[in-house]
Amino acid sequence: AQKVTQAQTEISVVEKEDVTLDCVYETRDTTYYLFWYKQPPSGELVFLIRRNSFDEQNEISGRYSWNFQKSTSSFNFTITASQVVDSAVYFCALPAPGAQKLVFGQGTRLTINP
Amino acid sequence: EAGVTQFPSHSVIEKGQTVTLRCDPISGHDNLYWYRRVMGKEIKFLLHFVKESKQDESGMPNNRFLAERTGGTYSTLKVQPAELEDSGVYFCASSHFGQGKYFGPGTRLTVT
Numbered sequence: 001a002q003k004v005t006q007a008q009t010e011i012s013v014v015e016k017e018d019v020t021l022d023c024v025y026e027t028r029d030t031t032y033y034l035f036w037y038k039q040p041p042s043g044e045l046v047f048l049i050r051r052n053s054f055d056e057q058n059e060i061s062g063r064y065s066w067n068f069q070k071s072t073s074s075f076n077f078t079i080t081a082s083q084v085v086d087s088a089v090y091f092c093a094l095p096a097p098g099a100q101k102l103v104f105g106q107g108t109r110l111t112i113n114p
Numbered sequence: 115e116a117g118v119t120q121f122p123s124h125s126v127i128e129k130g131q132t133v134t135l136r137c138d139p140i141s142g143h144d145n146l147y148w149y150r151r152v153m154g155k156e157i158k159f160l161l162h163f164v165k166e167s168k169q170d171e172s173g174m175p176n177n178r179f180l181a182e183r184t185g186g187t188y189s190t191l192k193v194q195p196a197e198l199e200d201s202g203v204y205f206c207a208s209s210h211f212g213q214g215k216y217f218g219p220g221t222r223l224t225v226t
Contacts, residue, residue, distance in 0.1 A: 004156075035214075037217070042219065043123075043203070043219050043220045043222070044217060044218065044219035044220065045157075045205060045207075045217035045218075045220070046217075047214055047215070047216065047217070050214055091156075091157060093157075096159075099162075099170060100145060100147070100162050100169070100170070100209075101147065101159035101162055101170060101173070102149075102157075102159065102215070103159070104149075104156045104157040104158070105156055106154075106155055106156040107154075107156065107157075
């Protein structure tokens with residue numbers, strides 16, 4: 001069965017520090033997608049990225065970057081020069097096999113202090 | 115284009131009462147999903163509609179939960195009777211086939 005583990009329950013850093021959120025997953029699928037979502041204090045879930053398991057290149061989008069390591073089944077998310085507005089709960093997810101539903105990790109609550 | 119909307123944003127009810135949550139997906143999205151997050155745990159899948167049909171309802175916790183999507187547009191999720199353990203945030207999402215899911219803002223349900 002699919003499983004997503006986000007071992008860091010809460011992280012607190014000072015603004016401008018870099019921070020990495022870990023995500024480790026289990027799947028029997030040979031090809032799959034991985035996702036990150038952000039849940040700011042307002043409550044909605046905001047899509048951040050979808051990564052195909054074929055593509056192991058790191059992805060960078062502004063201050064956000066993702067490190068996909070298929071060999072270790074990890075899909076870590078790094079925020080560079082963090083800002084207070086980055087404070088949120090971040091979820092890693094992957095689809096269940098042969099299904100449209102997503103399996104989420106428990107989430108990491110990130111607090112950026114001014 | 116309007117995003118996924120959910121109503122109400124917050125509901126407080128007493129144990130044993132009934133509550134109905136509503137989700138309006140993005141126009142034209144055939145896929146509609148319900149998820150919930152209970153007690154700060156992971157977000158868990160409840161069910162998936164394709165148009166008005168239930169494609170997968172494997173995540174529905176018990177028969178106190180009833181989801182409908184009449185006409186393949188908006189969906190409702192009714193909890194009757196509500197129990198304390200039903201408290202949490204209920205998310206709705208919609209998508210086109212083969213594309214990413216867009217989540218709504220969620221409904222925070224508190225059962226006292």
